[in-house]
Structure formats: structure tokens, C-alpha cells
Amino acid sequence: QKEVEQNSGPLSVPEGAIASLNCTYSDRVSQSFFWYRQYSGKSPELIMSIYSNGDKEDGRFTAQLNKASQYVSLLIRDSQPSDSATYLCAVNAGGYNKLIFGAGTRLAVHP
Amino acid sequence: EAQVTQNPRYLITVTGKKLTVTCSQNMNHEYMSWYRQDPGLGLRQIYYSMNVEVTDKGDVPEGYKVSRKEKRNFPLILESPSPNQTSLYFCASSSPVRGDEQYFGPGTRLTVT
Numbered sequence: 001q002k003e004v005e006q007n008s009g010p011l012s013v014p015e016g017a018i019a020s021l022n023c024t025y026s027d028r029v030s031q032s033f034f035w036y037r038q039y040s041g042k043s044p045e046l047i048m049s050i051y052s053n054g055d056k057e058d059g060r061f062t063a064q065l066n067k068a069s070q071y072v073s074l075l076i077r078d079s080q081p082s083d084s085a086t087y088l089c090a091v092n093a094g095g096y097n098k099l100i101f102g103a104g105t106r107l108a109v110h111p
Numbered sequence: 112e113a114q115v116t117q118n119p120r121y122l123i124t125v126t127g128k129k130l131t132v133t134c135s136q137n138m139n140h141e142y143m144s145w146y147r148q149d150p151g152l153g154l155r156q157i158y159y160s161m162n163v164e165v166t167d168k169g170d171v172p173e174g175y176k177v178s179r180k181e182k183r184n185f186p187l188i189l190e191s192p193s194p195n196q197t198s199l200y201f202c203a204s205s206s207p208v209r210g211d212e213q214y215f216g217p218g219t220r221l222t223v224t
């Protein structure tokens with residue numbers, strides 16, 4: 001059974017701090033990795049995708065991938081209260097259109 | 112505006128009464144999927160479709176049917192709903208260029224009593 005594990009949280013950080021969200025996955029052949037943000041009652045929104053080892057930066061967001069350790073992380077710099085949401089890690093499970101999602105980490109950014 | 116739409120957004124029904132949740136996308140995407148989201152379990156794929164008339168089971172297909180007769184539409188059918196199908200349902204679509212980057216509809220909250 002392919003799995004994606006995330007700490008459910010809540011992860012509480014003060015405004016302006018760096019939020020670090022982590023994800024591990026079980027399938028060594030996974031090639032594509034994603035972070036989705038989901039506000040309460042809303043649909044998941046793709047915020048980052050990463051396909052190769054290392055860091056990928058997009059604005060305040062940095063995704064980090066370590067395939068040897070089967071580990072993906074998302075860093076949010078200068079966290080804002082509007083970043084408060086659940087962050088879902090998703091991993092390709094072989095072939096297109098097949099993603100395995102973690103249960104999500106709830107992030108709370110307090111002023 | 113590029114989007115995935117679902118209808119209805121909210122539905123309360125009774126056990127055994129057949130229902131259909133519609134999904135439509137205007138991005139000419141070939142790939143479409145249905146997910147259900149339950150507390151603590153995350154998003155689980157029910158069915159997916161690679162193209163018109165091409166569908167396959169996801170991880171939790173029991174009790175659901177789908178069809179893909181047109182590229183833009185991918186309805187989810189519950190022939191005989193049961194209370195354990197009470198959930199939040201999402202339709203998603205993606206393009207063959209980046210098939211894994213899926214874009215989600217607004218969700219349908221279904222309650223089966």
C-alpha cells in the first residue's frame with residue numbers, strides 16, 4: 001500500500017516566521033511531488049510542484065525534495081495569517097492522473 | 112475563466128435513492144478524476160478517466176460509477192447511496208502536458224441518511 005504521511009498538526013507559528021511542513025512517502029518510484037493548500041470548506045489549490053532533488057522556490061514558498069530519504073517539505077517564509085490553511089502533500093503513484101494524498105497538516109499563523 | 116464546475120454543491124438524500132453529481136471542465140483537459148475527502152483520511156481517488164470512453168478504478172471505487180461520453184464532462188453516479196458515502200467529493204482535471212498537476216472543482220458535500 002503506497003502511503004504519504006504528514007503530521008496532522010496544528011502547526012502554530014507567529015506572523016513573519018518560517019513555517020516548515022513535512023511529508024514522507026513510501027513508494028521509491030514516485031517522480032512527481034506536489035503541495036496543495038486547502039482553506040476550510042474550499043477545494044485544494046495547487047501551490048507547488050517539484051520533480052527533481054533539491055529546492056524549488058516560488059515567491060515565499062520553497063519546496064524541498066530528497067528522493068533518497070523519501071522526504072518532501074514546504075517552507076513558507078514571512079508567514080501571514082492568510083496562510084492559515086491545511087496543506088496537502090501529494091505524490092505521483094505511477095502513471096498520469098494517479099496521485100496519493102497525505103491527510104494534510106493544518107497550519108495556523110497567529111498575529 | 113478556466114475552471115472545473117460541480118453540481119450540486121450540497122446534497123442531502125436518503126439511502127438507496129440514485130443520484131448523479133456532475134462535473135464539467137472548460138480547459139480541454141484529457142484527464143479527469145473523482146475524489147472523496149473524509150476527516151483524517153485525506154483525499155482518496157474514486158475513479159479516473161484518461162480520455163473519452165476511457166475510465167478506470169481508483170482506490171475506493173465500490174458503490175460508484177462514472178462515464179465519460181464527452182471530453183468536458185465526467186459525472187459521478189451513486190446507484191444506491193449508503194450512509195458510508197457521506198463525504199465531500201471533488202472532481203479534478205489535468206492536461207497531458209503536466210498530467211499530475213490536477214485542478215479541483217469546488218466540491219460537493221453529500222449527506223446520505
